[in-house]
Amino acid sequence: MSEVEGLNLFHTEKKYVFGGYHRDPLLRYESTSGGAFTAIAETFCDENYIIFGAEAKGLTVFHSFISNKGELQRFRKSKYSQSRMGSCYRDCKTFLEAGKKVLFSGTPCQVAGLRQFLRLSHTDTAALLTVEVVCEGVPSPLYMEKYQDALFQKYHQKIEQLDYRYTGARFFGRGKWDFEALKVITSKIHHEGKWDFQSMRTKLISQPKQIILDRWFNPFWSIWLNHLMSRPSCYECPFARQERTADITLGDLWGVHLYCPELYGNNFGSSLILANSPKGISLLKKARSRLYGHPLDFTEALRYQSPLRKPIDRNPDRAHFMQDLRSGMSYAAINRKWAKKPGFRLLWQKYIWGNQQKINVWYLKNRLFRKGDRVKNA
Ligand SMILES: Cc1cc2nc3c(=O)[nH]c(=O)nc-3n(C[C@H](O)[C@H](O)[C@H](O)COP(=O)(O)OP(=O)(O)OC[C@H]3O[C@@H](n4cnc5c(N)ncnc54)[C@H](O)[C@@H]3O)c2cc1C
Ligand code: SF4
Incomplete structure (x- = not known):
């Protein structure tokens, strides 16, 4: 016990x-x-x-x-x-x-x-x-501090607000897709549903610019969800x-x-x-x-x-990753070394044939077969 x-x-x-x-x-x-x-x-x-x-x-x-x-x-x-x-x-x-x-x-x-x-x-x-x-679990705060350092070098401002689960990003339409940085830059908040994409929005102090990182290209999610930087207690929660x-x-x-x-x-x-x-x-x-x-x-x-059901699995590379994080290694170098890039199959599953599309088919079938609204809301 x-x-x-x-x-x-x-x-x-x-x-x-x-x-x-x-x-x-x-x-x-x-x-x-x-x-x-x-x-x-x-x-x-x-x-x-x-x-x-x-x-x-x-x-x-x-x-x-x-x-x-x-x-x-x-x-x-x-x-x-x-x-x-x-x-x-x-x-x-x-x-x-x-x-x-x-x-x-x-x-x-x-x-x-x-x-x-x-x-x-x-x-x-x-x-x-x-x-x-x-x-x-919760990740080490050091990673986001490195992210802030990288932004400071580029924009000379610290982070004012970080929205890890921003649902307003637009990938087509008015949002501008920046292929080089693999991020969407948009100056307005759009009320677009994107809950299961988990985009991240960073606002900098006194800057109109917002940096929006797409879920599947965001090194934070890749590294954290690979359990490389969770707090030690979380592995035996x-x-x-x-x-x-x-x-x-x-x-x-x-x-x-x-x-x-x-x-x-x-x-x-x-x-x-x-x-x-x-x-x-x-x-x-x-x-x-x-x-x-x-x-x-x-x-x-x-x-x-x-x-x-169970605590997160231990990643045998965690100690090595944390050593890099604590060292003088830059944010970009950490990401190059440790973040996984999404494969074609994953991108296909998420953007072309994702949950939204599967649910659309489910709705269509329901309409065709006149099953109506299945919600049992009392
Ligand atoms: C660190 C963390 C890990 C999570 N992991 C999962 C997961 O693996 N699977 C899953 O289904 N859901 C997870 N969640 C929960 C999920 O992200 C939402 O917080 C939850 O569903 C509530 O969302 P909401 O829309 O009801 O309300 P919101 O209004 O968005 O919920 C905010 C609530 O979260 C609390 N909160 C926010 N940040 C923290 C923090 N750092 N520490 C303590 N409390 C905080 C606030 O006090 C408030 O009660 C996690 C949340 C956190 C904070
Ligand atoms: S110890 Fe458990 S409850 Fe606490 S932050 Fe880690 S995973 Fe969450």
Whole structure:
């Protein structure tokens, strides 16, 4: 039994599993997946509430709290970097003791840390709701620092905002495709659905220019998802399992095109929501009026969510990669050495015959055979 298991932090009740997205398309656009976090937070916040979450300033990611749900956008969007907790555990305890309702969101290990802290300090947690993201780990911040150095050399400005999951990129039409740098440069935000492409947008301080890197040409995703730069603890994460520690778990609805295509929602983003405790189930049921979607079978959802089954695999080259990252090697040289270029087959699968196209065929078949809308939205 692992040390964490002995702490009795996992919910073992039957889960309520839901797939879908926020009914407000703008909120979906501003969110990473389907905007489930906003739907949950909006439902939780009636009066006398506090919400904790991760926000970013430039490359720095840190936890903070808000007492006005109008500021929820500070926490929206996944920042793929470990957030600094600062005094948030203590603040959370103070708010609970003062009789506030508290929603705490973060990675599973952060939620577990909070729960253990509150338990050891004998704090009443009846008014606490915990929300965690499905978590495949966090990468070393050093890589993005190198990226910033490279941009600084070119543009003489630091990063103001990094959107790892930008959904407004246009690959054809008004967006300009820069073949040399393999990036799309566009000066306007276009409300285009591109959730399962995971483009990354970088805004520089006081510069109108935005740098948009396409998912399959972005060295960050190649290196990180090859598990070359995850934090050491993530390779043996005790929270990568079906039993969850938070009341609610939020993730992307990966595999949507395979088992619930009706929830793809035009590639604007779709969420997987697990309500793991009676508190979580009751809140999710109340939040359903804000969400379009329907319950899902947990076994199906689990097939496409490896972080809910096991920790990430170790990459034997990690130590070598990290050595290069810590050395004076430039961002470009690191990428040349370690990032994999997409092959023709992958590009074909993603752009020519991708999920969007498969779902279009599914819709066409449905129309032809008059099956109508299969969404079982109650
Ligand atoms: C590091 C990380 C790894 C992830 N890995 C996966 C994965 O492998 N598979 C998967 O399906 N989903 C993963 N997710 C979750 C997914 O990216 C979305 O965050 C989730 O689906 C919620 O999206 P949303 O549209 O509901 O809301 P959004 O409004 O976009 O969600 C924002 C929420 O994420 C929290 N958050 C953002 N950045 C951080 C951070 N650095 N640390 C702690 N909390 C943060 C905020 O506090 C807020 O609660 C990951 C998220 C993070 C942060
Ligand atoms: S993978 Fe596990 S240890 Fe790593 S950040 Fe996520 S929850 Fe924490």
